[in-house]
Amino acid sequence: MPKVSSRYEGLGVGFAPYLQPPGPEVVRLTVGEPGFDTPREIIDTAISELDAGKTKYTRGQGSVELCQAVADYLAEHQDLEVSADDVLITPGAKQALLYSFMISTMPGDEAILLAPAWASYEPMLQFIGAVPVHVSVKPDDYHPDIDAIRAAVTDKTTMILINSPCNPTGAVYTPEEIEAIVEIAVEHDLWIISDEIYARLNWMDYPHVSPASIEGGAERTLIVNGWSKSWAMTGMRVGFLTGPSAAMKAAIKSQANSASHIPTFMMEAARVALSCDDAVDSFNEEYKKRREILIQGLSELPGLRVGECEGAFYAYVDITGTGMTDIEFADGALEAGVQLIPASLITGGEGFVRISYAADEDQIIEGIRRLKAWLC
Secondary structure, three states: OOOOOHHHOOOOOOOHHHOOOOOOOOEEOOOOOOOOOOOHHHHHHHHHHHHOOOOOOOOOOOOHHHHHHHHHHHHHHHOOOOOHHHEEEEOOHHHHHHHHHHHHOOOOOEEEEEEOOOOOHHHHHHHOOOEEEEEEOOOOOOOOOHHHHHHHOOOOEEEEEEEOOOOOOOOOOOHHHHHHHHHHHHHHOOEEEEEOOOOOOEOOOOOOOOHHHOOOOHHHEEEEEEOOOOOOOHHHOOEEEEOOHHHHHHHHHHHHOOOOOOOHHHHHHHHHHOOOHHHHHHHHHHHHHHHHHHHHHHHOOOOOEEOOOOEOOEEEEEOHHHOOOHHHHHHHHHHOOEEOEEHHHOOOOOOEEEEEOOOOHHHHHHHHHHHHHHHO
């Protein structure tokens, strides 16, 4: 038989080996899956659109109404001035990320990632021939090491990726840190990809800041976001990309020649979702409650160091005090009936596990009980 393209050789799959659903007897604290049902008005709108026959081809960029709603949403929540013409609705935020990587790099170009970074960034860059350059964050709070970022820039660097609030660490970068990264990008004329999928899940007393809002940032920042996390719409696969007009023309070409557009009946449902602030606020209050339960429970276990869990819905836990590797810890936890993710599956994650507190509250409590019975 013919050979498979060599571009797949060595291409990682990130956390996938530890994301396989376990049996019902196992407490699953792995996936970034909101532990809530999608708000009813979103479901009803999608059903209504299906009943109305919205199953045909439509505007590839996304409906005019939805693109305008995204622009209005960014103005309201992030004080960003974005034209609806520069908004692209994508089949999930992952697709938006891929487009942004294609726009900001060519084969052989270097892209700076702040390690540990979300598991899909590195293989996506490798898939298109770009070179991921991992710059470690500060070990005490997982925030950017600005001097290290500056030192990592070479004449091959074309892009810096920011993910705040961060998966897997939960860090929320300060406005000053975002400003410093923008300064580096301006100095070296680099693109910034800002993955803002967790922008509404910020538990700190300072705001989430997009680099596009900083002077010099708008003309070089591509913002990736979507509906999965804040509106509990992971399986509906709706994301968006926005940025400078020239870049968005390229993004629209990317979609026209690959995915065409998201499901037509989902466009109005996504527009309705952007007005469901009560649901987002309610989900966030529950996340904060679950966060406290998890932090308190983990802090009582021997050998673990738990950070502040500043945003998103992950605890990034240092397990080196147990004397185990993160793989050994995750495998032992699974034997104890709790599924976790060992962070050594990604660059810079050795000695840590990621625990999601998006799970139901009773599952979190039971998971802590089982870990305590195993470790104590």
